Amino acid sequence: MKTKHSQNPKQKTNIPLWMLKGNGQYANIQKQTNFLIKTVKELSSIMQNEILSEKFVKSKGYLQMINPLIKLLTLLVFILICSLTKSLITLILLGFITVSLAKLSALNLKDYFKRIWIILPLLVFVFSIPASTSLFSKGVPLFYIYKGLNLNIAGISLPTELYISFSGLIMILKMSLRIGVSVSFAYLLIMTTRWSSITHAFSVLRVPPLIVTIFNMTYRYIFILSKIAAEMMEARFLRTVGSTGGKSNRSFMASRMSILFIKANFLSDEIYNAMRCRGFCGEGVSLYKFKIGKADLLWIANNILILIVLFLGELLT
Amino acid sequence: MKALESNTIFKLKNASFAYPFEEPVLKNISFSISKGEMVSVLGANGCGKSTLLKIFAGLLCPQEGVFNAFGNNITEELLLEDKFSKQYHQKIGFIFQDSDVQLFCSTAEEEIAFGLLQLGISEAEVKERICDVINLLNIEHLKDKPPFKLSGGEKKKVAIAAVLAMNPEILILDEPTNGLDPRTQRWLAELLTSLGSAGKTLITSTHNLELVQEISKRAILFNEIHTIAADLPTEKLLSDSKLLLSVNLVDEYYHRHEGSKHSHFHIHNY
Numbered sequence: 285m286k287t288k289h290s291q292n293p294k295q296k297t298n299i300p301l302w303m304l305k306g307n308g309q310y311a312n313i314q315k316q317t318n319f320l321i322k323t324v325k326e327l328s329s330i331m332q333n334e335i336l337s338e339k340f341v342k343s344k345g346y347l348q349m350i351n352p353l354i355k356l357l358t359l360l361v362f363i364l365i366c367s368l369t370k371s372l373i374t375l376i377l378l379g380f381i382t383v384s385l386a387k388l389s390a391l392n393l394k395d396y397f398k399r400i401w402i403i404l405p406l407l408v409f410v411f412s413i414p415a416s417t418s419l420f421s422k423g424v425p426l427f428y429i430y431k432g433l434n435l436n437i438a439g440i441s442l443p444t445e446l447y448i449s450f451s452g453l454i455m456i457l458k459m460s461l462r463i464g465v466s467v468s469f470a471y472l473l474i475m476t477t478r479w480s481s482i483t484h485a486f487s488v489l490r491v492p493p494l495i496v497t498i499f500n501m502t503y504r505y506i507f508i509l510s511k512i513a514a515e516m517m518e519a520r521f522l523r524t525v526g527s528t529g530g531k532s533n534r535s536f537m538a539s540r541m542s543i544l545f546i547k548a549n550f551l552s553d554e555i556y557n558a559m560r561c562r563g564f565c566g567e568g569v570s571l572y573k574f575k576i577g578k579a580d581l582l583w584i585a586n587n588i589l590i591l592i593v594l595f596l597g598e599l600l601t
Numbered sequence: 602m603k604a605l606e607s608n609t610i611f612k613l614k615n616a617s618f619a620y621p622f623e624e625p626v627l628k629n630i631s632f633s634i635s636k637g638e639m640v641s642v643l644g645a646n647g648c649g650k651s652t653l654l655k656i657f658a659g660l661l662c663p664q665e666g667v668f669n670a671f672g673n674n675i676t677e678e679l680l681l682e683d684k685f686s687k688q689y690h691q692k693i694g695f696i697f698q699d700s701d702v703q704l705f706c707s708t709a710e711e712e713i714a715f716g717l718l719q720l721g722i723s724e725a726e727v728k729e730r731i732c733d734v735i736n737l738l739n740i741e742h743l744k745d746k747p748p749f750k751l752s753g754g755e756k757k758k759v760a761i762a763a764v765l766a767m768n769p770e771i772l773i774l775d776e777p778t779n780g781l782d783p784r785t786q787r788w789l790a791e792l793l794t795s796l797g798s799a800g801k802t803l804i805t806s807t808h809n810l811e812l813v814q815e816i817s818k819r820a821i822l823f824n825e826i827h828t829i830a831a832d833l834p835t836e837k838l839l840s841d842s843k844l845l846l847s848v849n850l851v852d853e854y855y856h857r858h859e860g861s862k863h864s865h866f867h868i869h870n871y
Contacts, residue, residue: 560686560690561690561693570718
């Protein structure tokens with residue numbers, strides 16, 4: 285069908301006539317919950333306002349006063365202990381230390397719990413519950429799911445009893461705590477230290493330049509990517525009049541993710557080029573030099589004491 | 602890096618470049634740029650201007666022909682040498698079209714310090730240069746702001762400050778006025794004119810024909826088949842509207858108003 289065009293001789297571009305008229309009211313406008321836009325926007329906002337703007341780095345908290353190199357080393361030691369310990373009490377103590385440090389470093393405790401403890405450790409705990417049953421960990425029964433049943437389904441005979449064992453529950457609790465504590469230490473480091481200082485500390489610790497570059501690149505374009513993702517969502521939202529089905533949403537998400545990957549590739553090239561143009565050859569540098577002060581000495585003394593207590597506790601248990 | 606034998610800083614001889622799996626964006630390009638020149642690179646979108654600037658900036662290397670910079674024949678291997686790369690980039694300041702890719706540090710101050718620290722300049726000198734460049738561009742109020750909280754013009758100012766702090770001999774600018782308001786465009790034109798008068802070599806790719814006549818004395822015009830259509834003094838090139846039309850840079854309504862001191866292009870929509 286041939287489109288009719290405007291005949292105005294002053295207009296060089298032939299605008300289709302339908303474009304010169306207004307649109308009527310579309311029938312199938314429905315209210316939609318745009319949780320995807322909300323999620324991406326929230327992610328983008330956290331990246332912008334808290335991590336990238338280094339909001340908490342500038343506050344005068346305890347961890348902010350510590351030399352980044354010493355802080356990095358100490359927190360890595362804590363993460364190592366957390367991964368190696370078999371004691372639940374040690375893990376609980378480490379968890380308590382992370383909360384105390386978050387409080388002393390003027391971080392928002394509500395956000396800290398919401399982002400660290402509510403999501404990952406809780407999910408790991410819930411999804412690991414089957415591992416705490418007598419199917420995988422025998423032991424003292426804590427709670428029976430069923431008892432005295434002789435069931436045979438499709439030639440497979442089920443156990444006569446199924447219960448959650450005490451040892452199984454402790455095992456999954458330790459696993460969740462381990463994850464929560466490790467992520468907490470990483471969170472404390474990122475929220476209270478300038479990124480350039482962290483990468484500079486990595487360079488001082490002789491981490492290969494390639495790894496430092498990967499860290500730098502990730503940090504540097506994650507914001508731009510989250511912004512692009514939010515804009516793509518908004519662009520679709522603005523062009524969506526009727527309701528969209530789940531299939532269409534999934535297909536949209538998949539295609540946007542692929543576009544984001546392509547853009548990420550392009551951006552990483554451009555940002556790396558911009559860094560090379562200013563003499564970057566893989567080495568992390570920082571405007572803020574590492575100096576050891578009284579706060580660092582106090583921090584080291586405190587942590588040695590904590591490590592001794594934890595070590596003795598491990599020996600005794 | 603070799604010492605300069607003559608005033609020539611860049612020399613391209615039959616240089617061609619193509620991105621992987623694509624048609625060449627530069628074909629058989631030959632010309633040279635001397636120290637202290639103010640050159641504009643003009644052409645329609647996609648004609649290869651940005652690629653040419655990236656070659657000058659040592660980010661790309663022509664696949665065919667010769668690219669000579671500061672007396673050295675530039676190869677990819679040479680650019681991958683850390684020592685050579687640092688020396689090369691110390692001489693050249695590149696202002697990207699998209700300021701977002703150029704601003705990757707936490708604050709404007711760190712952004713300005715980044716290049717200086719990479720070059721191993723002492724802490725005291727870094728701080729002094731930051732202070733000087735901040736005063737020069739009048740961006741004291743932006744010092745502690747994260748780059749993504751800046752407006753388009755402010756981002757451009759910080760990007761320029763970060764490059765100027767390294768005191769490069771050559772400034773390469775890719776579409777510097779894109780997305781800037783008229784006031785910031787004016788500020789930029791004046792800054793570039795001052796830098797050019799101070800002896801810096803300026804190579805600018807732009808569509809802004811008003812800017813071209815202020816910041817360059819020589820203009821290189823690309824056509825849509827990715828070769829050089831003209832290499833002329835700016836005034837002469839801008840006066841030749843047929844030539845500009847032939848490369849699709851302007852349309853038939855475009856014309857120039859000559860005045861005693863100032864001339865400009867604009868469109869009459871009738």
